Amino acid sequence: MAGRLPREGFLLHRSVAFQGASGHRLALCAGPPVGRGERSLTEGDAPRQESWKEILLHAVRGTGGDPTKGPLVRAIVLLAVPMVLEMAMESIFAVVDIFFVSRLGDDAIAGVALTESVVTIVYTVAMGLGIGVTAMVSRRIGEGDEEAAALATAQAILFGAGLAVLIGVAGVVWAEPILRLMGASEATVAVSVGYTRILLGGNVVIMLLFLQNAAFRGAGDAAIAMRVLWVANGLNIVLDPLLIFGIGPFPELGLQGAAIATTIGRGTAVVLQLYTLFHFSTRLRLTARHLALRIALMVRLVRLSATGTFQTFIGMASWIGLIRITAEFGSEALAGYAIAIRVVLFALLPAWGLSNAAATMVGQGLGANDPDRAERAVWVAAKMDLAFLGAVGLLFVVFAPQIVGLFGGTGEASRYAIECLRIVAAGFPFYAYGMVMTAAFNGAGAVWTPTVINLFCFWIFEIPFAWVLAFTLGMGPTGVFLAMAISYAALAVVSALVFRRGRWKTASV
Numbered sequence: 001m002a003g004r005l006p007r008e009g010f011l012l013h014r015s016v017a018f019q020g021a022s023g024h025r026l027a028l029c030a031g032p033p034v035g036r037g038e039r040s041l042t043e044g045d046a047p048r049q050e051s052w053k054e055i056l057l058h059a060v061r062g063t064g065g066d067p068t069k070g071p072l073v074r075a076i077v078l079l080a081v082p083m084v085l086e087m088a089m090e091s092i093f094a095v096v097d098i099f100f101v102s103r104l105g106d107d108a109i110a111g112v113a114l115t116e117s118v119v120t121i122v123y124t125v126a127m128g129l130g131i132g133v134t135a136m137v138s139r140r141i142g143e144g145d146e147e148a149a150a151l152a153t154a155q156a157i158l159f160g161a162g163l164a165v166l167i168g169v170a171g172v173v174w175a176e177p178i179l180r181l182m183g184a185s186e187a188t189v190a191v192s193v194g195y196t197r198i199l200l201g202g203n204v205v206i207m208l209l210f211l212q213n214a215a216f217r218g219a220g221d222a223a224i225a226m227r228v229l230w231v232a233n234g235l236n237i238v239l240d241p242l243l244i245f246g247i248g249p250f251p252e253l254g255l256q257g258a259a260i261a262t263t264i265g266r267g268t269a270v271v272l273q274l275y276t277l278f279h280f281s282t283r284l285r286l287t288a289r290h291l292a293l294r295i296a297l298m299v300r301l302v303r304l305s306a307t308g309t310f311q312t313f314i315g316m317a318s319w320i321g322l323i324r325i326t327a328e329f330g331s332e333a334l335a336g337y338a339i340a341i342r343v344v345l346f347a348l349l350p351a352w353g354l355s356n357a358a359a360t361m362v363g364q365g366l367g368a369n370d371p372d373r374a375e376r377a378v379w380v381a382a383k384m385d386l387a388f389l390g391a392v393g394l395l396f397v398v399f400a401p402q403i404v405g406l407f408g409g410t411g412e413a414s415r416y417a418i419e420c421l422r423i424v425a426a427g428f429p430f431y432a433y434g435m436v437m438t439a440a441f442n443g444a445g446a447v448w449t450p451t452v453i454n455l456f457c458f459w460i461f462e463i464p465f466a467w468v469l470a471f472t473l474g475m476g477p478t479g480v481f482l483a484m485a486i487s488y489a490a491l492a493v494v495s496a497l498v499f500r501r502g503r504w505k506t507a508s509v
Contacts, residue, residue, distance in 0.1 A: 142367020
């Protein structure tokens, strides 16, 4: 976080030459971008060789230049690597968290699963607002209007903070009724009510963390978003066992300790984000004057984000519905589901990093009046995501018992976790395309398109289908797991077909 990012990145030719396996280098020629049909190199010129190691270092440091210019693959890598590493850290956090909580028993695991299903409301709003922020900031950055990008970011912060206060008060007051409404047993309520109050009461750190990182990504400063997530989750990983089990001078707080560790980690990251926005960031620099209320801009941002919020709510609500159905089969089934989903997130979060890169490339490409480049970026990112998730999915299917064995739980909970992990992982190749296409629509500002697709795939199809499989056909939790995999396959197919039509290229932000 200490270094200042360069204001102007170096310009590169569009020509990309890949050497064979012996070299593994990317040939890039310094100079201004060439037009269509022009030669990228003059006769006898030799391209400067930039190794993949150099490109990866640029990506992590945030010094790779302007992603709207230069070779497409290089630009995607520069954006995707920090986003993937950011989400990888988040996925490690999710796995570590459930690893420690699983030592507290099935009721604690079930309490975490139910609480997080409620906290998804916060995630829904934050991610929905983030969709609007990324779309607006990336478009303004692509147009070269950094002042407008800063204003949009500031208005999003003000709106998100105010909304988080209202959610926090409601969460603290009604934590117990919320858990009972979600189907928690009295034992689960007793163990987890403190955890629920802390997470919901401190939801402002979740809201601002999401919104500010969305702004950084939209500006192409993905390395900054990566670093603050490292801080947040690194602190959580260290504090989790200390506060849960009372190691050394720390008090033994049980499940509440996990919530405190998470809130401290995220809160520290939010402070770092704000300090960076006001002091270090060059593409997206905020000052005090940006924090003055601008109602027209805020309304415009909220209108754009409202559709994104509804879109995210559709997906999140479907998860809540699936958890509610699974809860009907007891704490063991719910604990197994929670363990498996945490492991699934270990793979899906880095894959979302590639999706975020596609969204930024689309927004900035359209802002720079280059829709063809934006479209090519999406297909390249989708193929990269497919390769990653396909490989991870195969590992999960083959080694599910060994992976689940790391997270404790009773024998019955482990059996459900293994089954869920294998079924869901089998659908990973479909998830890859579905995530990238959804992010591409959002990056373009065509937020209604994935909203309608999500509505069909998750509400009209997935939840009723899960209920029929679980109860009508007597498949139990297995039916829920199958419904998840099949609905994501439908999402991928429909999204790809709609994306090919190209109407997203004319969306306004």
